[in-house]
Amino acid sequence: EAQVTQNPRYLITVTGKKLTVTCSQNMNHEYMSWYRQDPGLGLRQIYYSMNVEVTDKGDVPEGYKVSRKEKRNFPLILESPSPNQTSLYFCASSPSQGTQYFGPGTRLLVL
Amino acid sequence: AQSVAQPEDQVNVAEGNPLTVKCTYSVSGNPYLFWYVQYPNRGLQFLLKYITGDNLVKGSYGFEAEFNKSQTSFHLKKPSALVSDSALYFCAVRAVFSGGYNKLIFGAGTRLAVHP
Numbered sequence: 284e285a286q287v288t289q290n291p292r293y294l295i296t297v298t299g300k301k302l303t304v305t306c307s308q309n310m311n312h313e314y315m316s317w318y319r320q321d322p323g324l325g326l327r328q329i330y331y332s333m334n335v336e337v338t339d340k341g342d343v344p345e346g347y348k349v350s351r352k353e354k355r356n357f358p359l360i361l362e363s364p365s366p367n368q369t370s371l372y373f374c375a376s377s378p379s380q381g382t383q384y385f386g387p388g389t390r391l392l393v394l
Numbered sequence: 395a396q397s398v399a400q401p402e403d404q405v406n407v408a409e410g411n412p413l414t415v416k417c418t419y420s421v422s423g424n425p426y427l428f429w430y431v432q433y434p435n436r437g438l439q440f441l442l443k444y445i446t447g448d449n450l451v452k453g454s455y456g457f458e459a460e461f462n463k464s465q466t467s468f469h470l471k472k473p474s475a476l477v478s479d480s481a482l483y484f485c486a487v488r489a490v491f492s493g494g495y496n497k498l499i500f501g502a503g504t505r506l507a508v509h510p
Contacts, residue, residue, distance in 0.1 A: 382440055
């Protein structure tokens, strides 16, 4: 089944404790992206990747890192999480000019 | 600036009645427009898109959307609402930048509540 998977789905952590949210797609898509969803703000792009080893900042990149060592994986790294990073996170993938497909989301709470 | 506006935070409709969820956009060049739906505790699901061609686009679950270039709108519609249509709906436009980079710009979302 064609899909985007994210892990974990739910995460509670404390300020400053490094964490990684994994994202994987099995559709051989070139383009991958991370978004955060906050009430009243819709989805805002954090980082994106147009292909392996090609990543760039989106609209709200502060406090986040990404890497794209393989085509299928695009992990999101929070080196030192803070409470303002409490949010719902979505990974998405697409062919370079195609429709984006989203993962199920990761709900993060930073205490 | 390229943007998407969904003017209604919530839309309430009785089951069986037609529904409309509004979306207007501002983008350079020809717009690529999308609607996504988010059910509780689920990711975003693609509903439909407009790239070119017929202004009335049909999508999943009986939804359709009408592209209106002069009004820069892309309203989502359904002739007869179901309780199971209750969800959060997002309109998005693809913005294209130099070097081939493109991204989706999302509206804030509209919560649709269909009452029995």
